[in-house]
Amino acid sequence: MRRSALILIATLVPGISFAKDIEQLDKLCVSQKYHNYVDASITWYENLVDLTIKKDPKLEGVAGWFLEGRRNHFTLNEEAFDYYLENDPSKLNFDAPVESWLNLSQEDVKTLSSSQGELADAAKKVFEFRQGKAHEGNYDLRSALASLLSHPKEIDVPLTQYNDAMLKLAETSCDKQ
Numbered sequence: 001m002r003r004s005a006l007i008l009i010a011t012l013v014p015g016i017s018f019a020k021d022i023e024q025l026d027k028l029c030v031s032q033k034y035h036n037y038v039d040a041s042i043t044w045y046e047n048l049v050d051l052t053i054k055k056d057p058k059l060e061g062v063a064g065w066f067l068e069g070r071r072n073h074f075t076l077n078e079e080a081f082d083y084y085l086e087n088d089p090s091k092l093n094f095d096a097p098v099e100s101w102l103n104l105s106q107e108d109v110k111t112l113s114s115s116q117g118e119l120a121d122a123a124k125k126v127f128e129f130r131q132g133k134a135h136e137g138n139y140d141l142r143s144a145l146a147s148l149l150s151h152p153k154e155i156d157v158p159l160t161q162y163n164d165a166m167l168k169l170a171e172t173s174c175d176k177q
Helices: 002-017 027-055 057-087 106-113 120-131 138-149 152-171
Strands: none
Touching: 027 057, 027 138, 027 152, 057 106, 057 120, 057 138, 106 120, 138 152
């Protein structure tokens, strides 16, 4: 038993010792990298919705509602990322890919939405959207998006654009020199 515990500790220690600290990173680079991730993600959703509307123009109203929700979500994440980068970097995980640097749970969003802090307004929009009644065309839009995603040739251009942006982000190092 003691030997197993020592092996477990020995395997965990290297992972702990290599965790990136904000002092090892260029904050401006890190912020720009996260902003570029947000921009790529919003563009991806906009492109998918545009393709969906071209196939079924009746979905335009629900598509606007859906995009508003996505934009609010990413705007909150962008603002929260910058806030935590400056005020509490321990809430950020720089060992993960850029899309996982910040993880706001629904409980986090709820707490922020009822606060008086810098993130309150953006969090309120996201929380109210998530708690609100779904648009009556939500199921139809989600079905159309799922159908679109199951036909890779139809999404080749936006998917390539998104994948290229994410690859570029993955190749961007923000380590201090």
